[in-house]
Amino acid sequence: MSDLTPEDKYSAKPLRIGEEDPHPDKPTGEFISIVVSNDYVNDEYLRMVVDVPDRALTAQAGQFFHLLCPTPDGAEVWMRRPMSIYRIDDENKRLEFLYKKEGRGTQGMSMLEPDEEFNIVGPLGVGFWLEEDWKNIVVLGRGVGLATLAPLSQLAADHNVGVTAILSARNPDVVMSRDLFEGLGANVVEVVDTDGSSDVEKVEKMLEDLIAEGKADAFFTCGSNRLLSLMKRLGKTHNVPGQVAMEQNMACGLGACYICMRTFEVNGEKTLKRVCREGPCFNMQEAVGW
Amino acid sequence: MVDLSVKIGDITLQNPIMPASGAFSWDYGDVIDLNRLGGLVAKTICREPRLGNPTPRMAETEAGIIQSIGLPGKGIEYFLENIVQEYTKFEPPLIVSVSADTAEDFASMTRDLTVDGVDVIEVNISCPTKSPSGGNFAMQSEHTKMVMDGIRAATHKPVWAKLSPNAGDIVSIAVAAEEAGADALVLCNTFLSLKIRTDNFRPALGNKFGGLVSPALKPIVMRMVYQVAKECTVPVIGIGGVTKAEDVVEYMLAGASGVGIGYAGFRNPTALTTIIDDLEDWCEERGVDNISDLIGAIRDDDIEWDPLIAASHGV
Numbered sequence: 001m002s003d004l005t006p007e008d009k010y011s012a013k014p015l016r017i018g019e020e021d022p023h024p025d026k027p028t029g030e031f032i033s034i035v036v037s038n039d040y041v042n043d044e045y046l047r048m049v050v051d052v053p054d055r056a057l058t059a060q061a062g063q064f065f066h067l068l069c070p071t072p073d074g075a076e077v078w079m080r081r082p083m084s085i086y087r088i089d090d091e092n093k094r095l096e097f098l099y100k101k102e103g104r105g106t107q108g109m110s111m112l113e114p115d116e117e118f119n120i121v122g123p124l125g126v127g128f129w130l131e132e133d134w135k136n137i138v139v140l141g142r143g144v145g146l147a148t149l150a151p152l153s154q155l156a157a158d159h160n161v162g163v164t165a166i167l168s169a170r171n172p173d174v175v176m177s178r179d180l181f182e183g184l185g186a187n188v189v190e191v192v193d194t195d196g197s198s199d200v201e202k203v204e205k206m207l208e209d210l211i212a213e214g215k216a217d218a219f220f221t222c223g224s225n226r227l228l229s230l231m232k233r234l235g236k237t238h239n240v241p242g243q244v245a246m247e248q249n250m251a252c253g254l255g256a257c258y259i260c261m262r263t264f265e266v267n268g269e270k271t272l273k274r275v276c277r278e279g280p281c282f283n284m285q286e287a288v289g290w
Numbered sequence: 291m292v293d294l295s296v297k298i299g300d301i302t303l304q305n306p307i308m309p310a311s312g313a314f315s316w317d318y319g320d321v322i323d324l325n326r327l328g329g330l331v332a333k334t335i336c337r338e339p340r341l342g343n344p345t346p347r348m349a350e351t352e353a354g355i356i357q358s359i360g361l362p363g364k365g366i367e368y369f370l371e372n373i374v375q376e377y378t379k380f381e382p383p384l385i386v387s388v389s390a391d392t393a394e395d396f397a398s399m400t401r402d403l404t405v406d407g408v409d410v411i412e413v414n415i416s417c418p419t420k421s422p423s424g425g426n427f428a429m430q431s432e433h434t435k436m437v438m439d440g441i442r443a444a445t446h447k448p449v450w451a452k453l454s455p456n457a458g459d460i461v462s463i464a465v466a467a468e469e470a471g472a473d474a475l476v477l478c479n480t481f482l483s484l485k486i487r488t489d490n491f492r493p494a495l496g497n498k499f500g501g502l503v504s505p506a507l508k509p510i511v512m513r514m515v516y517q518v519a520k521e522c523t524v525p526v527i528g529i530g531g532v533t534k535a536e537d538v539v540e541y542m543l544a545g546a547s548g549v550g551i552g553y554a555g556f557r558n559p560t561a562l563t564t565i566i567d568d569l570e571d572w573c574e575e576r577g578v579d580n581i582s583d584l585i586g587a588i589r590d591d592d593i594e595w596d597p598l599i600a601a602s603h604g605v
Binding site: 013014023026027028029030068075076077078079080104119121248249251252253254255256257258259261262272277 | 312313314315317318319320321322323333341342345346347348350351352353354355357359362504553555556557558559560564567
């Protein structure tokens, strides 16, 4: 039974900072965040910091928000854009997103200025998880996928889990998330295309060494099909469990519309799963690359 | 206090706001209180489990999205055993949408769905994207009548017929559905569409064709609701482009007893409950005590047809 009486002036309108939350226990909300900053961090990536209502801060590493991006042109941006959380800043009650200006949604997003409102829905989906017996994990990501992996640094630090973070990028200028991982005590290795250190064979050697040293109780990856294949293969051979964060175009973000499907292989059988609801973080061994 | 309730045949809805089938599931309970809705409309189910259509299943256009999901689901058995109970946790009536390839299977599935917990059976005789060859009975009135006759004989539960905007003459389809015993007419499914990518010359959707979902459809469906409501006596439910309370009012003025909302819930998960609140405010401000008074209340009986006089009235 609902405890609402018809007399109650109940509203499910997007929640603003400082307003009383009508549904503090619901896992997801539609919030009006306020832009604190939205600037380039290097030639390619922007970082947006927003003030959010408290419930938005229940977000976990690997979860995402569904962003209502303003239009960059004369036409409407019809659908929200799913974006993983770069940083959950409980102390200042802020969320951070790290993104690359690619399509119309992120173009519109990049035009938002401090103090402007930004409608966000979340937190959504299944984030990364840590098993009790994992003492050391290996995080391997590339490009903007490193933004998705970044909150793992905090999650691992909170659980006293050691992290080796292998950050891959085209060149040293666009290696993301180094500060976040380093600041929380991770062992950070940068590999880049410009000096060949990001070659799959070299990364494979690195991973094998880590496995041999007992530093790889679990693998985490995002952002590169090649790196996913590599970790999946090594994980299978050496019995290292792992997780991968996937992306797909979405409509509702809540699991209702079945638009964001991807293929997975579960017990030898191919199946479709919703990235928004069963993911975006999945068992690496079930993921089918792209 | 405003009475927002509406009657759709023997069913009373606490307000005229429902989700549109396919755009909703109990997952929305993560964000809003589902007990506030007029009805809960489940995603269309089919007899056998279906994966649905190839991805991409959605693409943006200048005037809305096109989508082609292909009715994925775990089949009717799973639905009856596991999904009905997800909805009966909530108070609003459960409207179960069903699709089949043949008239016989439509009838037998309708019979199978005639169980406790299911309040209304919405027959999706108009899915534009399930199969390029069949499944859309609502393109022609004789097919509509044939499939609806079998459905009607299979259940005593209220049956709502979901019609297609792609039919040439929506009114004759609606009349056929009503004559065959539909308890309400749902107008309408999505508009068959195509988007071609200019970067690689390929269709933007995995299934090639998709259904257009957009506020741009509102005036078109509005016209259909108006025409059908004039010809038919059973209640009409309007679906297409509702994003705000005034859109609901407009559909009701055209003759609808309720509305279905799809896209707006994608854009704003809180849209449905917000619209209910705004609708109550709208009625309160205008002294409308019973929202059902708005049904068919369009003032079109004293239209000035003389252009010289009309133009002298100003705007």
